[in-house]
Amino acid sequence: MTRSIMVVDDDVDILTILTFVFENRGYRVRKARDAEEALQMVARFVPDLFILDISLPGIDGIELCRRLRAQARTRSVPIIFVTARDQPESIVQGFEAGGDDYVVKPFNMQELVARVENLLRRVREVAPPKEEREGRVIAITGARGGIGKTTLAVNLALCLTRMWADEVVLVDASLEFGRAAVLLDLQNARDMQALLQEATEALERDYLEETYLSVHPSGLRFLASPLSPADVEAIGPEEMERLIRILRPVYGYIVCDLAPSLREPYRTLLRLADRVVVVVTPEVAALVATQSLLQALSMMEVPSESILLVLNNFPAAENSPARKEIETFLGFPLASVIPGDLARIPSAANAGRPPILEPEESDFSQAIIETTYYLSTNLRRAH
Ligand SMILES: Nc1ncnc2c1ncn2[C@@H]1O[C@H](COP(=O)(O)OP(=O)(O)OP(=O)(O)O)[C@@H](O)[C@H]1O
Ligand SMILES: [Mg+2]
Numbered sequence: 001m002t003r004s005i006m007v008v009d010d011d012v013d014i015l016t017i018l019t020f021v022f023e024n025r026g027y028r029v030r031k032a033r034d035a036e037e038a039l040q041m042v043a044r045f046v047p048d049l050f051i052l053d054i055s056l057p058g059i060d061g062i063e064l065c066r067r068l069r070a071q072a073r074t075r076s077v078p079i080i081f082v083t084a085r086d087q088p089e090s091i092v093q094g095f096e097a098g099g100d101d102y103v104v105k106p107f108n109m110q111e112l113v114a115r116v117e118n119l120l121r122r123v124r125e126v127a128p129p130k131e132e133r134e135g136r137v138i139a140i141t142g143a144r145g146g147i148g149k150t151t152l153a154v155n156l157a158l159c160l161t162r163m164w165a166d167e168v169v170l171v172d173a174s175l176e177f178g179r180a181a182v183l184l185d186l187q188n189a190r191d192m193q194a195l196l197q198e199a200t201e202a203l204e205r206d207y208l209e210e211t212y213l214s215v216h217p218s219g220l221r222f223l224a225s226p227l228s229p230a231d232v233e234a235i236g237p238e239e240m241e242r243l244i245r246i247l248r249p250v251y252g253y254i255v256c257d258l259a260p261s262l263r264e265p266y267r268t269l270l271r272l273a274d275r276v277v278v279v280v281t282p283e284v285a286a287l288v289a290t291q292s293l294l295q296a297l298s299m300m301e302v303p304s305e306s307i308l309l310v311l312n313n314f315p316a317a318e319n320s321p322a323r324k325e326i327e328t329f330l331g332f333p334l335a336s337v338i339p340g341d342l343a344r345i346p347s348a349a350n351a352g353r354p355p356i357l358e359p360e361e362s363d364f365s366q367a368i369i370e371t372t373y374y375l376s377t378n379l380r381r382a383h
Pocket of ligand 1: 142144145146147148149150151152174258259260312313314338339340341342345346347349
């Protein structure tokens with residue numbers, strides 16, 4: 001795991017040298033020129049160690065150290081002061097403010113490196129690294145448009161939220177014409193493109209939620225697809241992979257609503273997913289298309305154990321194939337059947353109030369609950 005160091009110094013030469021030295025040793029280095037900038041940065045990323053200059057313009061290093069010690073998220077991050085030789089009293093102040101070590105300017109680089117590594121080693125020994133969380137990725141896909149993928153994604157995500165509270169994020173990964181936000185009556189100021197432009201790695205949860213996600217009253221977190229069509233092309237397979245890397249350490253469940261497409265970014269999500277929900281409707285054309293989709297998934301080496309085939313039973317015509325026929329045709333068992341409900345579902349979509357949130361229990365809600373239960377209890381990492 002890459003360790004990160006934040007250096008706070010108004011001396012650009014020091015910032016440059018320290019960055020060079022520590023990056024060469026495999027650290028990620030973040031630089032701040034003053035305390036305010038440093039505090040803004042820690043709202044987003046907490047480094048593994050701070051190197052603070054004492055005499056900074058504005059808030060000085062000692063006060064910055066006090067503030068870092070006062071925040072829960074930075075309370076136990078080691079701090080090394082660098083200070084000019086003629087300020088012995090500030091060294092004492094530095095320790096009183098919660099600093100762990102100091103070096104005197106001009107300092108010997110090897111000594112500083114040794115002190116940094118020593119402190120990091122001690123911290124590791126005292127507190128073993130917290131277990132890296134790995135959120136489960138659930139991709140909702142299907143071989144055709146308008147077959148209820150988004151409807152299911154939204155309702156499944158809300159149902160997971162009921163069980164797992166603030167652990168669920170719904171990603172509108174229907175890049176071209178995503179509209180999951182409408183079903184949830186959410187307005188989005190920011191989208192995944194904005195997030196991807198800023199972040200290369202996991203962000204602090206609070207910052208992520210304040211800046212890029214919406215929080216639905218149910219507790220479900222939501223990340224919008226690109227709000228501008230011009231940004232759609234900017235999201236390729238690497239961006240999708242990075243997006244999942246950013247979200248996985250923060251959330252227990254990452255539900256992705258995909259477009260009916262096998263373009264590269266979608267393939268990436270399908271490969272990364274722990275579960276792929278394939279939605280199918282009872283129409284011959286949909287079945288033929290789904291057959292191709294299942295073949296494509298198999299060629300992409302998506303394990304069949306991680307695929308959940310869900311029948312969205314609308315619109316059921318007189319001569320619609322029955323459940324058994326569908327299973328035989330596709331050579332795949334159906335995990336669940338969602339009833340068609342033309343009285344409820346389209347109007348719920350227009351109102352921005354998903355049916356699963358309604359107090360009275362409908363067959364639709366019941367089927368969603370069963371599917372969610374199935375999803376979450378059988379959800380072991382497939383790879
Ligand atoms: N079980 C159902 N009963 C009745 N109507 C439904 C059902 N499922 C979905 N619908 C309706 O079908 C329409 C299409 O649904 P939805 O947008 O969820 O499909 P989609 O597969 O996500 O489409 P797209 O490929 O365009 O993203 C919507 O109007 C929705 O309200
Ligand atoms: Mg959709």
